[in-house]
Amino acid sequence: MAASTDTTGNKAARALRRYWRANIRFMAVLLGLWALAGLGAGILFADALNAYRISGTGFPLGFWFAHQGSIIVFVLLILAYCLYMNRLDKRHRRELESTEQEG
Amino acid sequence: MSVQAWTYFFVALSFGIYLFIAWRTRVRDTKGFYVAGQGVPAAANGMATAADWMSAASFISMAGLISTMGYAGGVYLMGWTGGYVLLALLLAPYLRKFGHYTVPDFVGDRFASDLARIVAVTCAIFISFTYVAGQMRGVGVVFSRFLEVDIHVGVIIGMAIVFIYATLGGMKGITWTQVAQYWVLITAFLIPAIAISIKLTGSPLPQAGLGSTLEPSIAGQSGVYLLEKLNQIQTDLGFSSYTATFVGGWDKVNVFCVALALMVGTAGLPHVLVRFYTVKSVRAARWSAFWALLFISLLYLTAPATAAFARYYMIDSLNGKTAQELPSWFENWEKTGLILWMDNGDGVMRYSAGEDNEIFRGGSLSAAELSTVQVAHRAWLDSEGADGTDGRAALRALGLTGPDRDIIVLATPEMAELASWIIALVAAGGLAAALSTASGLLLVISASVSHDLYYRVLRPQASEKQRLAVGRGVIGMAVVVAGIFGIYPPGFVSQVVAFAFGLAAASFFPAIVLGIFSKRVGTVPAVCGIVAGIGFTAFYIIACVFFNMETWTFGLFTNGINPQGIGTIGMLINFAVTLSLTPLFPRPGPEVEAMIDSVREPEEAGPAVMIETAPEH
Structure with a gap:
């Protein structure tokens, strides 16, 4: 009896570790994109990007990223995070429920 | 009706709505008072966060700043929105899972130290007061310019309104008032922008109008892009081109530092963080971060358009006349x-x-x-x-x-000769922006004093009733103090408001992030990090702004770092001090480790930490 509770506990701890690692991985990807759009395209490469223009508009690309593009990217990044994390939460809960049943 | 009659109408109408909401949302317990009973739906919290966040400065001054700065104005646009990504990914869900009332609560519990709590309370109060004085001043300015009321009378009217809904309803009253204020301010910002965009470019979307061609009747020929025309006018008059990057003092290093300091500072501002305690679940905290940025982006994507339109009108209607x-x-x-x-x-x-x-x-x-x-x-x-x-x-x-710079938003509707009711709307919008931010900040001050200091440190045995009474009393006093600052602004306030971000970036952000993502960081390194970060940042700002110290280049850059961007360096110092001291000090105890585990576990899966049953509550 004691042994089986112990393995259940271990399984739950392993599930939490897996959940946490998946969270960190996805977060790192999104933060990479955040830095690329805001700090990269909007600032560090803005002078180079300004040589190009978004076709059909008057926007130089670097200026556009600094004034509008980065904000649009930021909104989409948070949306992606919400959708992914809420799915990950569900999967984590299913895993926990199945370990409880086995235990 | 005249502009003034319309202004009275809109201001009276919006104030009536705020008071009605205040009466409907009055509260009887501390949970309602501090975190709105944790029952705010995600989208409503998003709107409240947006209104809380967008201050008199965002509404009145930002477009004007962009208008004169051109490309470099993007630091405010990127800085004040990019922070929400950090907030959503690194802080909001975990703070909600933690589930207590305030930011110092988290810092104090995670680092198991009253010293850390008191340091955090001091930072929170300092940041909030510098910020709130500017808001009260904004209220007075709007009143005096649009209603020709004395600036002091304007501040007192604003104070009275905030006093009523903040003391009656606490966070609950503030939240629902902010939802209403969001709609007032966004309508007031968008309608003039749309009307001007149609006039100038023919596009009903100002965001797209910024990249469109000018109406032939205005440009004299068809196919001239607004931005190209603006660049040409600017260079003709000796200004730098509107879309050109890195002009003058705004070199790459400074643009980078200021933008990053504003981003990280946004994520560390206590009145924004505390909003994520008010929702039902971790899931709702994530969604409300999304809604908040979406609602904010409505204004922030429009502001650069308003800025460019106004710049065009300003030069075109004045020069050579x-x-x-x-x-x-x-x-x-x-x-x-x-x-x-x-x-x-x-x-x-x-x-x-x-x-x-x-x-x-x-x-x-x-x-x-x-x-x-x-x-x-x-x-x-x-x-x-x-x-x-x-x-x-x-x-x-x-x-x-x-x-x-304030003239840009306040006078653009008149420049574009819009109808008088549209001009009047701007006044109500400016007031909504200032009042909503002021009330959020006042609640943080009240919670810091009455919850973190009075209840958690001084009198842990205080009853629910006493705590609520103290909370109400403190918020009342804070309104009065903020009002006095608004009437007699200490010279430093206007200069320091922009620096509140640097201080938040250098203090709270590293401490909370390391508190969640590292189990190893203990009390002493964290407190040293906060003190070093905020100490350095405050020193640099005070020395540069008040004692005319030369800005520092750190031997790396050609231009010195603008004091607005020093928070970036302060944040790095905080991280460096904390992480380098960590191996020398013991690990946190098992209770803290259990708390970190529970914060990381999503709410639906594990047993939730509820405020009623949580230890020490």
Whole structure:
């Protein structure tokens, strides 16, 4: 009896570790994109990007990223995070429920 | 109806709505008072966060700043929105899972130390007070310009309204009022922008209008892009091109540092963080971060359009005009001192970046000082330079070249000759922006004193009833203090508001992030990190702004770091100090480790930490 509770506990701890690692991985990807759009395209490469223009508009690309593009990217990044994390939460809960049943 | 009648109508209507909400949402317990009973739906919390976040500065001043800064104005756009990504990914869900009332609560519990708690409380109060004084001033300014009420009376009316809904409803009253204020301020910002966009570019979407061609009737020919035309006008008059990157002091390093300091500072501002405690679950906390940025982006994607439109109108309707040809808005706003004309004697207005510029602003000069300059200028003109002084040179020496940035949002509807009800709407919007931010900050001050200090440190045995009474009392006092700051602004306030971000970036952000993502960081390194980060940042800002210290280049950069961007360095110092001290000090105890595990576990899966049953509550 004691042994089986112990393995259940271990399984739950392993599930939490897996959940946490998946969270960190996805977060790192999104933060990479955040830095690329805001700090990269909007600032560090803005002078180079300004040589190009978004076709059909008057926007130089670097200026556009600094004034509008980065904000649009930021909104989409948070949306992606919400959708992914809420799915990950569900999967984590299913895993926990199945370990409880086995235990 | 006249503009003034419409203004009274909109202001009275919006204030009536706020008071009605206050009555409907009054609360009886501390949980309702501090975190709105944790029952706020995600989308509503998003709107409340947006209104909480967008201050008088966002509404009134930001478009004006962008208008004069061009590309570099993007630091405010990126900085004040990019922080939400950090907030959503690194902080909001975990703070909600933690589930207590305030940010110092988290810092104090995670680092298991009353010292950390008190340091955090001090930072929270300091940041909030510098910020709130600017809001109260904003309320007074809007009242005095649109309703011709004395600025002091305006501040007192604003205080009274906030006092009623904040003491009655606490966080619950503030939240639902902020939802209403969001709609008032966004409508007031969007309608004029849309109307101007249609007039200037034919596009009903100002965000797209910024990249469109000008209407042929305005440009004189078809196919001329607004931004190209603007660049051309700007360079003709000696200004730098509107879309050109890295001009003057805004080099790459400074743009980068200021943008990053604003981003991280946004994520560390206590009045924004505390909003995520008010929702039902971790899931709702994530969604409300999304809604918040979506609602904020409505204004932030429009502001650069308003800025460029206004820049175009400003130059086009003033430069090269004689006194008879000047538009009527110029006369209205000249009275306020936001814009001044110092003619060189030829009767034609000249707006340029050079010495022949004739457009100035009153800035912080008093009416008497200003008229001295004007009388001397008159004498200088009449005597053809033999007597008096050239007012242009005098004002230029004082750094008062060009119109005041606040005029851009406040006067653009008039510049574009929009209907009087649209012009009036702007006043109600400015008031909504200032009041919503002020109330959020006041709640943080109240919670810091009455919850973190009185209840958690001084009198842990206080009853629910006493705690609620103390909370109400403190928020009442905070309103009065903020109002006094608004009426008699201490000289430093306006200069320091922009720096609240640097302080937040250097103190809270690293401490909370490391608290969640590292189990190893203990009390001493964290407290040392906060003290080192905020100490360095405060020192640099105070020395540069008040004692004229040369900005530092750190031996790496060609230009010194702007004090607005020093929070970035302060944050790095905080991280470096904390992480390098960590191996020398013991790990946190098992209770703290269990708390970190519970914060990381999503709410639906594990047993939730509820406020009622949580230890020490």
